[in-house]
Amino acid sequence: MCGIGGIVRPDPGAPVTEESLRRMAGALRHRGPDGFGLGLAPGAGFLSTRLSILDLESGWQPIQTRPGGSLIVYNGEVYNHPELRAELSRDGVACRTLTDTEVVLRLLDRDGLAALERLNGQFAFGWWEPEPRRLTLVRDRFGVRPLHYCVGTDGTLAFASEAKGLFASGEVAAEPDLLGIDEVFTLWAPRAPRTSFRGVNQLGPGGVLVWERGRIVSERTWWRPEYGATEEPAGDLEELIRDSVRLRLRADVPVGTYLSGGLDSSLITALASEASDHRLRTFSVTFRDPRFDERGHQQQVAAALGTEHHVVDVGSREIAGAFLDVVRHAESPLIRTAPVPLYLLARATREQGITVVATGEGADELFWGYDLFKEVALRQAALRDPGALERFDQLYPYFAESGVRRGPGWRRFFLEAGSADDPLFSHQTRLAATAAVKAFYRPEIEAELAGEDPLERLRAELPEAFGRWSALERAAYLELRTLLEPHLLAAQADRVAMAHGVEGRYPFLDHRVFEHSVRLPPDEKLDGMREKVALRELASTILPEEIAARTKQPYRAPDVAPFFEGGAPDWVEERLSEPALREVGIFDERRVEGLLRRCRAGRATGYREGMALVGVLSTQVWHSHFCAAPGVGAYPPETAEPEVYVDTQLELAGRGEE
Amino acid sequence: MTPAEPSQAAVRAQVRKFIEDNFLYMRPDLHLGDDDDLLGLGIMDSLGFVELVEEVQSRHGIEVHDAEITEENFGSVSAVARFVATSRKS
Numbered sequence: 001m002c003g004i005g006g007i008v009r010p011d012p013g014a015p016v017t018e019e020s021l022r023r024m025a026g027a028l029r030h031r032g033p034d035g036f037g038l039g040l041a042p043g044a045g046f047l048s049t050r051l052s053i054l055d056l057e058s059g060w061q062p063i064q065t066r067p068g069g070s071l072i073v074y075n076g077e078v079y080n081h082p083e084l085r086a087e088l089s090r091d092g093v094a095c096r097t098l099t100d101t102e103v104v105l106r107l108l109d110r111d112g113l114a115a116l117e118r119l120n121g122q123f124a125f126g127w128w129e130p131e132p133r134r135l136t137l138v139r140d141r142f143g144v145r146p147l148h149y150c151v152g153t154d155g156t157l158a159f160a161s162e163a164k165g166l167f168a169s170g171e172v173a174a175e176p177d178l179l180g181i182d183e184v185f186t187l188w189a190p191r192a193p194r195t196s197f198r199g200v201n202q203l204g205p206g207g208v209l210v211w212e213r214g215r216i217v218s219e220r221t222w223w224r225p226e227y228g229a230t231e232e233p234a235g236d237l238e239e240l241i242r243d244s245v246r247l248r249l250r251a252d253v254p255v256g257t258y259l260s261g262g263l264d265s266s267l268i269t270a271l272a273s274e275a276s277d278h279r280l281r282t283f284s285v286t287f288r289d290p291r292f293d294e295r296g297h298q299q300q301v302a303a304a305l306g307t308e309h310h311v312v313d314v315g316s317r318e319i320a321g322a323f324l325d326v327v328r329h330a331e332s333p334l335i336r337t338a339p340v341p342l343y344l345l346a347r348a349t350r351e352q353g354i355t356v357v358a359t360g361e362g363a364d365e366l367f368w369g370y371d372l373f374k375e376v377a378l379r380q381a382a383l384r385d386p387g388a389l390e391r392f393d394q395l396y397p398y399f400a401e402s403g404v405r406r407g408p409g410w411r412r413f414f415l416e417a418g419s420a421d422d423p424l425f426s427h428q429t430r431l432a433a434t435a436a437v438k439a440f441y442r443p444e445i446e447a448e449l450a451g452e453d454p455l456e457r458l459r460a461e462l463p464e465a466f467g468r469w470s471a472l473e474r475a476a477y478l479e480l481r482t483l484l485e486p487h488l489l490a491a492q493a494d495r496v497a498m499a500h501g502v503e504g505r506y507p508f509l510d511h512r513v514f515e516h517s518v519r520l521p522p523d524e525k526l527d528g529m530r531e532k533v534a535l536r537e538l539a540s541t542i543l544p545e546e547i548a549a550r551t552k553q554p555y556r557a558p559d560v561a562p563f564f565e566g567g568a569p570d571w572v573e574e575r576l577s578e579p580a581l582r583e584v585g586i587f588d589e590r591r592v593e594g595l596l597r598r599c600r601a602g603r604a605t606g607y608r609e610g611m612a613l614v615g616v617l618s619t620q621v622w623h624s625h626f627c628a629a630p631g632v633g634a635y636p637p638e639t640a641e642p643e644v645y646v647d648t649q650l651e652l653a654g655r656g657e658e
Numbered sequence: 659m660t661p662a663e664p665s666q667a668a669v670r671a672q673v674r675k676f677i678e679d680n681f682l683y684m685r686p687d688l689h690l691g692d693d694d695d696l697l698g699l700g701i702m703d704s705l706g707f708v709e710l711v712e713e714v715q716s717r718h719g720i721e722v723h724d725a726e727i728t729e730e731n732f733g734s735v736s737a738v739a740r741f742v743a744t745s746r747k748s
Contacts, residue, residue, distance in 0.1 A: 389724055405708075405709075405712040405716075407712055408723060408724050408726075408727055409707060409708035409709070409710070409727060411724060412707075412708075412711070413704055417704070432703060432704050432705060433705055436705070439684045590686045590687075591684040591685070594682075598683060608706075
């Protein structure tokens, strides 16, 4: 797991300075605290910061197959690399290192992009072919690992794991992208290729971009989720998940797990514990506010499985204290504080000497665990039979404390939330709730956005097959593409874990598990109001019955209290002051003032105020950190010696080389 | 009308205060007329409508039926006051 980046220019005579690469390495060093490497070619330069997980001695990057040959900077893991290496070896292709990075590079050299289909893992990389001056950027199927890029007017392309790497390169300056910000307050995060920064793009999940001599010659998706009826049998779920966990324990360092106390992480923990050759270490967030806390369930699972269990106890003080850092790592406005406890959890995990954790991420999207899926099923049923609306009262039990009470108004809200003909039918209630933040925009921002509709853009970009899928399959696709990848795997996973050099691994996001989930009959995912049926049945043979039968409890954290309880940091009021709001120019100071009055009075208890407060505050913090920063001067260069230094015209040189 | 029941004017005032407290704090320049369209003017979103219905039920002790949740009954301050008065009589 690493941070990667590079700059490629159309003209091989145009220099890429080592200082630029060193600045980029400095900006991405948290992703790779163990060292860094540089690579220089005519009119091109590459860098890698490394978190050592495999082949600790000789796994430094960039890796080049031979002098003058192709080169790769690579972030991630291909879990089936030993099998692929053996296959290469049978074909007479020898690898110098034991890394998955070199296996990927040699497969690419042999098979081109067809090699991607063979990779089981989570990765983002830049593959440089010096002749014909071609750079290929690739991202894994589900978008677990991030990859950002920008293209200058002269055709220069810079890429980096995180946007801050691009700002450090000097190739693009940090400025707000209003459409990207508006997507945050529509969908919870900007959708690729858009980001919250103007001129900064992100490669989408399963994306490939090919740049050649100053032009993007191809931009496509090499994998995307496909649904729909199939004749193929689903296969054995237990065997698949066990294998996925087994592969994700492959590392030359110990692997731990995150344990939320729910079904998914408990199942992964149980299987990891069985497959580990050492006592598994588990890590959990506990909340001092009992409305959010799941410690009882966590302790029950840890005790039943005999893990070495660690907890991070989180309250308002800790959330406010880490919020600035989390926004800096997320690189986008947020609408919830939920990433913050996971940032603190990753820090504690690192302090315990664990740098790789497996988690239950992805199960709710694949096996229809969220209440959103129940809502879709109920809304469809209610459109056929409007007499059975009371069942809506069972949805979203955690909304009860937010002032939105059950009853006829609640039921009507779901019944009338949107037309079944709308491709976004499944998400209309969430979209309606999230849009509350937009009420705080300045009038001139409202005017600027008047002709823009992020939902129309989304509808226009849905795959052609989308209309042939069932309503629940459409919902699942939208969850993967509008929430899991842009938000949950980013701000709530990669960014907050890699902030501390901790790598998350997601056994449910093995593409074989996804394909299995698609083949399962619908009622083995959602049966009435019983979610994740197949997974639950599997868990009942492995976990204590009480855990296997638990209803989904969404992961949330307090949103308003951390910033207004006694002892809140001074920067909160400063960032929300009238001058600061005017300076940033996105939210209206008078509208926000009404919100702040409610927050200060302890009356901001609803969903609307929580999202609005976090949205406004994070935007202010984000702007201050990035957009008001003094250009590349904010990104000091790495001054240490690189572990490896590749000059593509010369033999590979460096400490990591044989 | 029994003496304990507020007048339509009092109901209007209560509804207005609920809306001002919960929704108009983010619209400082907006003066809310009794007949203004709450949804059409963007004063309330659809989830806000849920809160208004529940407020009417809990404050005025009225049981609102699914079919009664219409803009005709809840679309403006005046509409809500009329609905409360009518529901009490029935």
